[in-house]
Amino acid sequence: MVDTETGVNYLFAWDGYAGGLTPLLDKEGKPIISTIQK
Numbered sequence: 001m002v003d004t005e006t007g008v009n010y011l012f013a014w015d016g017y018a019g020g021l022t023p024l025l026d027k028e029g030k031p032i033i034s035t036i037q038k
Contacts, residue, residue, distance in 0.1 A: 007033040 009024040
């Protein structure tokens with residue numbers, strides 16, 4: 001999942017009644033950012 005305004009990549013997990021959303025991080029702990037084309 002990618003935020004269309006910031007380009008930050010997220011991981012969404014869902015199982016039954018529980019779920020979570022977390023940013024994907026690189027080796028240095030910085031968020032992975034994709035280029036957004038408008």
